[in-house]
Amino acid sequence: GLAAAWSDTMNTERPSNVSFFDFIGGVQLLQGENTRTVMPVLLIGVCVSGAVGNLLVLLIFIRDFRNGKGSEVKALLASLASTDLVILLLCAPVRAITYYKQTWTLGSFVCSTTDWFQHSCVVAKTLILAFTTRAKHTLVPSNATGSLHNPTWIHGALAFIWIVSMMFPIPQMLFASMLPYGRDNICVSEMPACASDFMSLFYKIYPTATFVVPVIYTVAYYTKTLHTAVNHAPRPQHQSKVILVLLCLSGALGLMLLPEWGTFTWIRLGYSRPPVGLMMFAQVLLYACSSFSPVILMTMYDDVRQGLISIWFIGTCRSKKRVPRKKCPKTEGNGAEVGANAVTNAISPGNEKTFPDVEHFWTGRRNTHVEEDQDPVPWEREEKML
Template sequence: MLRCPFVMDADRPANVSFFDFVGGIQLLRGEDSRTVMPVILIAICVSGAVGNLLVLLIFVRDFRSGKGSEVKALLASLASTDLVILLLCVPVRAITYYKQSWVLGSFVCRTTDWFQHSCIVAKTLIMAVTTRAKHTVVPRTASGSFYNPTWIHGALAFIGGVSMMIPTPQLLFAALLPHGRGAICVSEMPVCASDFMSLFYKFYPTAAFLLPVTFTLAYYIKTLYTAVNHAPSAHHQSKVILVLLCLSGALGLMLLPEWGTFTWIRLGYNHPPVGLMMFAQALLYACSSLSPVILMTMYDDVRQGLVSLWFTATCRSRKPPSKCPKKEGNGSEVTANAVTNALSQQDKTFPDVEHFWTGRRNTHVDDEHDPVPWEKEEKML
């Protein structure tokens, strides 16, 4: 059984009004949390990293072939953010659960929660920006650009700056404290900053999570209704909007427990159950693994790109390479080559019997001119 890990409240300094673990729950008692939780996190990390890498490869192929769009550029940024979360944040939590203490040093202790929150805020803001992006594919122009990237680059730069600035308290209040033979990574908020931080922790989840997600969901629900009932090309447009709506809904639902427990603790209430906090962290990382699954199953361009990658990979693995079908060719060229090869094989004659068929071809022997026909000779025998 898991027991409450928050046994440090008795040792909390007098000038500290807030005390919480950073980088994962530490001092857990029980082998279940030490073995099961790291295995779950590693499985989420591996599967999600593979999925996001495939999505990025597909988008890169689309950009290089002139099939890019503004939405694809933003979704590629979202996949990159998910990949960073899975590769840099998940291993830290898995090690912390396994060691039940902090073994990664002071720098990682101070930056791990700040970095994770920066990525989470960036995800919600990127999904909100997709509401202003064009969903249709823009072909290459004469200058070689498939879309005007100025506002996309500006929006991503703004999102990056805001997402790193808002979670600054996660960087300032993190500290590494000795505990027994090891150390623990905690967040300590001084009493002098409690009033301001109490107001900040009411504003921070609202501005970084609640408002962007609510706006994105409301926009795509309204746009999907309009596309289905009034748009001239309702089928294609509604499918793209449905994909973005599913991504926004999954993001909001799967991040809600993490933001709920975060706000619950920071506002000074009692700590939530340990099982709820562990479930919220696992759901947070599972959200980064679910996004590529939604794109591969619902987004036509990504699904077609995945099929193309599969055929390309299997074709290159065959020997000889000449047997692989060319994507640029058409069926008539392949059929013409096959017919030509068949005719050339049919015209060939073995050299050993060529003189026999040459002598016998188009010849006719009459009985009156053949003294001993071989057919009659055979009957006589």
């Protein structure tokens, strides 16, 4: 029923003068209350859990840089966590609202920019991981006291990554439009037939240059480097751990984004439309990828795991400090009165234990005082000798 409704909708709504017709910002006009409730709840759960994990990773990296334990690879991983956080906080809620409303209710500006912005962040993630292959991740030990080796290189690399990432998905913004559908609106992407030849070539180059080539290069590089680090590196234990973390991040990104890129390219090249369930599954995997990256870092990266333990101890110690403590009695003079009171309480009839020796000691000294004519420090009265 869901697939049939999807096919009928796309066939009836597709104009004759466009080469392809696709929804933007989530699949719309779906029938069934299960889809309307399950998808928003699933997306919100992934969004909240992933946002918490990426915030913790960012706090740990900021703490390392403030303590002088930063490195180039940590700077790039912090940028990766920031990108994942933006995807989860700005892109996932749009899809959750769309699945709940089943039509488009967020206006023309969000309709024009939502897919462009999400594609920019996804491309940036792939390129950031590719640029970690040039970062000094094997030469800086975990107990290093220096900061970044060349921060100018990091700034230039991130600027280049985001410029390229925002330029490639521009057709996602140009072809987006909001169409009326009865009393409601839908957000779709329509490519004119006159541009079909050029865009057909573009949609073959675009996924290849921004996803296939960077992922294959990154996975192959770290696989070879891991083999070299284990067998020939002077410190194979630490180096192999860091490289293994980056290899797992690259592999997870490639596998979890493959359905999204596959369905995206398949639709725009004019082939038969994929099942709607596959498209929804691909969108969920895209956001799950951003939530899975901090899990890999927290479980496999030693510096992040130690930072997480430190943050946990700091939080628990602060909570213990808030517990009210018993006030200590204030002492005035030489403290004899406090001792006498303590012994008096100890030998009171209500207490079982008595300390006669201690009682005699304090009783003999409880009312000690210095005679006025007796100076306890006689040398202070001596006149100063010239």
